Amino acid sequence: MRVLNCLPDPRVGGPQLRALSVAEKLRERGIETSFLLPNGTDAFEQRTVERGFDVYRPDLPRLRPPHRIGANARHLANLPSSTRQIARVFDAASADVAHVNGPLNVQAGIAAAADDVPLVWHFNDTSMSWPVTRIAAAVATRLADEIVVAADAVDDHYFSADSSHRTIYAPVDVNAFDPDRIDPSVDRLPEAVNVDSERTVIGAIGNLNPIKGYEYLLRATRRVVDRHGSVTVLIVGKRLETRAEYVRRLERLRSKLDLDGIVHFLGHRSDVAEMLALFDIFVLSSVAEACPMAVLEAMAMRRPIVATDVGGVSEQIRDGTHGWVVPPKESGSLATAVSQAICQSEERRRRGKRARRRAERVFSLARCADRHERAYLAAVDGEPAAEDVSPSTVS
Numbered sequence: 001m002r003v004l005n006c007l008p009d010p011r012v013g014g015p016q017l018r019a020l021s022v023a024e025k026l027r028e029r030g031i032e033t034s035f036l037l038p039n040g041t042d043a044f045e046q047r048t049v050e051r052g053f054d055v056y057r058p059d060l061p062r063l064r065p066p067h068r069i070g071a072n073a074r075h076l077a078n079l080p081s082s083t084r085q086i087a088r089v090f091d092a093a094s095a096d097v098a099h100v101n102g103p104l105n106v107q108a109g110i111a112a113a114a115d116d117v118p119l120v121w122h123f124n125d126t127s128m129s130w131p132v133t134r135i136a137a138a139v140a141t142r143l144a145d146e147i148v149v150a151a152d153a154v155d156d157h158y159f160s161a162d163s164s165h166r167t168i169y170a171p172v173d174v175n176a177f178d179p180d181r182i183d184p185s186v187d188r189l190p191e192a193v194n195v196d197s198e199r200t201v202i203g204a205i206g207n208l209n210p211i212k213g214y215e216y217l218l219r220a221t222r223r224v225v226d227r228h229g230s231v232t233v234l235i236v237g238k239r240l241e242t243r244a245e246y247v248r249r250l251e252r253l254r255s256k257l258d259l260d261g262i263v264h265f266l267g268h269r270s271d272v273a274e275m276l277a278l279f280d281i282f283v284l285s286s287v288a289e290a291c292p293m294a295v296l297e298a299m300a301m302r303r304p305i306v307a308t309d310v311g312g313v314s315e316q317i318r319d320g321t322h323g324w325v326v327p328p329k330e331s332g333s334l335a336t337a338v339s340q341a342i343c344q345s346e347e348r349r350r351r352g353k354r355a356r357r358r359a360e361r362v363f364s365l366a367r368c369a370d371r372h373e374r375a376y377l378a379a380v381d382g383e384p385a386a387e388d389v390s391p392s393t394v395s
Helices: 014-027 043-050 069-077 079-093 106-114 132-143 152-158 214-228 241-256 272-278 293-300 331-343 345-362 365-381
Strands: 002-006 032-036 097-101 119-123 146-149 200-205 231-236 263-267 281-284 305-308 324-326
Touching (some): 014 097, 079 106, 106 119, 119 365, 146 365, 200 214, 272 293, 293 305, 305 345, 324 331
Parallel strands (some): 002 032, 200 281
16 A cells, blocks of 8 residues: 655654654555655655655645735645646555645645545644634545544544544654663753752753743743742753744743743754653643644653643543643643642652553554554545544553
8 A cells, every 4th residue: 555645844843753653664564655745844855765755845835824824825826736736746656545634735635536546634733723623624524535633632623523533643652762761861961951969850842832832831930940949941842933033032031030040942852752851840831732742752751741731632641640731821730730740759750650651552653553554444445444442441
């Protein structure tokens, strides 16, 4: 079987990394994946080609943030041309299945349907608002052979209450993210970062993007420092050119809260597992997510987790069992949960161990590849494929 995976963004991010890791696992089963990317950075293409996968890049415009009205208008104006280009790629790739990622990747969905290629449409985002959500859901329902969602919460966000689609959670490589194999060396940190045995290290991972809610983490940090004193906060994430003003706001807020020597923006890092090994507590402060891979990686690394209840987070971890789950956009609640984790060292270790076991049982790369394979077979055969056990039944 040959799959053409159509991604709406060429940058390295959660959906891209998920697609590549699953493609490598499926290759072991005789399922070959190629990738279709729009214009933009070459970082993900380079990584994909290095691992032996074909990448197709016709001259396709990329969707921009909602405020880029002109750019998105041009994107829509080019829809007929883009659809024809993508249809030619389906032929060149000899695709048996089209895997369309993103609710607004409409041209790829239309091209697959017009070319009579079985279509799996993957909804992996919760940042869209009404009426875009309903329009995207209606188009996918009409065109797709199989609709999959990154979490049950994503299904609820786009589709009516009486609908139900195949849930494919993002995976984590529990072998690569294994705390028993990773050295938590402070030598990896810049000299300016103060980490010692007396300090609690709080960490977050994710690009500096407004949906990550880092302003709430900074305000929560001020409260935690006032209560506990010796704290260091490490934020690992790329500074996006398109979000430069947001980064400046974070830096101004850090100074205003007198956190300049406490909160450190470390930029993009390729040693994520090693960074996680340094964290005493992992924090996700997001205001919107689908199935955040950073949470899964923290689970695999046995880190105690404090996370906001957005998207599929409460499907990943249960409050009180695998971590602390708090409302989004509430710095006070975030600070209280972090303080509890600091004070309850035995409890945070217990929750970290349970999170690792859950990552192994529910969110492993092998389990994710199984779900992808079943979705592809269902799209090709036109019949539902049997599902495995629901994550809600696994502790």
